[in-house]
Every structure is written in structure tokens, then in C-alpha cells.
Amino acid sequence: MTEEVELGQPHTLRCEVIFDVEEKSSRKVQWFMYFGGDIQKMTLLHMEQAQEKQMFPKVEVTQKSIIKEVTPQHLKHTYICFASNAVGNDNVTIKLQKKMQVKWPSLVGYPFACFLLVAGLGIIVHVKWLELQLIFRSHFGKLDGEEKQFDIFVSYVWTVPSAEEANGLSPSSKPYTETGGCKSNKKMQSSEGPIEKLLPQVLEDQWGYRVCLLERDILPGGAYTNDVVLTINSSRMLICVLSTEYFANSNAVFVLESGVKALLQKSAPKMLLIWTGGTSSSFIQPEPPLPKLVQRALKVLPSLQTSTDTSPTAIRSFWTSLQKAMPAHGARLASQDI
Incomplete structure (x- = not known):
């Protein structure tokens, strides 16, 4: 025995x-x-x-x-x-x-560890639910089939032009052709300007989008907040050109916040952030502080960064990335170089 x-x-x-x-x-x-x-x-x-x-x-x-x-x-x-x-x-x-001892603490510990894991994941999802919603709607959400008044709503605040902010982008030349090629240096150097000036021109004049600018397309005398909300809901995409001046402007921040709130709705427009002048979500500390909703959204929304590099390669890279971020339908690209 x-x-x-x-x-x-x-x-x-x-x-x-x-x-x-x-x-x-x-x-x-x-x-x-x-x-x-x-x-x-x-x-x-x-x-x-x-x-x-x-x-x-x-x-x-x-x-x-x-x-x-x-x-x-x-x-x-x-x-x-x-x-x-x-x-x-x-x-x-x-x-x-x-005797082969049964490790009761382990047998008890495994379910307890699983409970802690599930509870921890639940807490993380609860805390990060807003960011998860924004990520899903930004990257996987589909535009509804409803016809919109505008393709792109561009929101920006004018900054003081400088050689760095100009980025070598020309409003009178076509930065990104239909075939995806970069134009010659001669055409790219025809004139310079800040991204706030170049962006609407490229989107509207060269790529054929229906662009909405508040100072140009919204009739004066109305309620600003209502006009902003209605314009966002009437657009297929909202592009915010972010800068230090942008975050210091309460009206501009309101546009950004309204866009985030709209993105959380079922029939939300797409959103794209363009960071300028070396700004980024990890360095901005505006006064007064941004709304919590905006602070969290800035970390996860799709974004592009303008480069201080004026080389043709850097210029082409920015406009190529911007082209890919545009809505897949509704754009009418120019058929020939300007």
C-alpha cells in the first residue's frame, strides 16, 4: 500500500x-x-x-x-x-x-484575479468611453446619404504670417495633382501664404469642394451659436486649423466643441484637426483652460501637422495626407494644372 x-x-x-x-x-x-x-x-x-x-x-x-x-x-x-x-x-x-498539495490560494485567486481584470477593464471603458466613441466615429463611422449644403466647413483664426507658417505652399499653384504628383519647384514658389489662406483656396478652387467659411458664407446679424451648429450639421466634414490664436479665441473654441458634440451624434460630420505653428495636443496650455470635452477630443481625433520644412517632399507629403483624409465622394478634382 x-x-x-x-x-x-x-x-x-x-x-x-x-x-x-x-x-x-x-x-x-x-x-x-x-x-x-x-x-x-x-x-x-x-x-x-x-x-x-x-x-x-x-x-x-x-x-x-x-x-x-x-x-x-x-x-x-x-x-x-x-x-x-x-x-x-x-x-x-x-x-x-x-502528498501533492492543492494550492487553494491559487484556485481562489484565479477567479478573484479574473474579477479584478473584468472590473478594471470595465472602469477603463467607462472612463475612456468618450474617447472610444470619438475614435470609432472618426475612423469607422460612415457618412449618411443625406445631401449636405457644404462639403467642408473650415474653421480657423488668422495668425501673423511668417516664413515658417507659410510652409512654401502656393495658392496659385496646384500642390497635389489628380495623378498624385508634385508640381515643379518653379510653380510651387509662385507665392506663399499661411495655411489659413491656402487651405480654403486649395479645397475650393483646385479640388472642387463646396467650402463654408463663417466670415464669408454666414449672413451677419444672426445668433452666432445657432449659425455655427446649423453650419456644422449642414457640412459633410469639419476642418479646424489649430494654433495658439485659435485656442485663445472663444468663438473658435466653440466651433471645435460643437463639432465634437456633433461627432457623437448618429448623423455626425467627419472631423479633421490641422495643427500649425508647432502646436500639438501635448503642449497647449491656453488660458482659460479648454472645456473637458475638447481636451479629451484633441487626443484622439484624426489630425495632420503642418511642417516647417519647405522642401518639395514635405509639402507634397502634407497635401497627400490631406487629400486622403477628404470625403471619399463629392470631391471634384481639377482635371488640369492651373
């Missing part, structure tokens, strides 16, 4: 033998131990007082030997319970085996 034991714990060797009742008792039950398979060198173990239970015409004898503390050495020993009387004798051999 094999009995499982725990190291460092006590263990009781228990032997139960049933004898026939004898007129003169000769029954004997003993525990022996030997090591290394040499049965000739058995050692008698210390035993408790034998207990007898009368079951006429039988008698049951229980003999115990207690190991006070199980050590690895005990696992190498062989234990024999030897029973004898006047009729004959019998024995049983026992080996001790280390």
Missing part, C-alpha cells in the same frame, strides 16, 4: 487485524521499518497501546505507530505491519509518498 503524507506534519501508521477468538490468546500486531530494501535489517517501531474490539467470534485489534514529524528520509523507508497468532501470520507493506 501507499499512504500520502505531508512533510513536517505528524503521521499515524494504523493497522487493523481481525483474529479468531482463542482460548489462550497468542495474537500479536507489530510495526517494523527497514531501509533500502534490506528486509533483514528491520527495526521495531515505537507503538501505542493496542486497542481491541470484541466482535464474537472475532476480535479486531488496532495497532498504531506515530511519526511525530515526517521528513524526506521517511519517504525512503518501508513500513511493515506484522500480525501473528497460533494459527499463522500475515503482513502488509506500506510506503510513504509526498
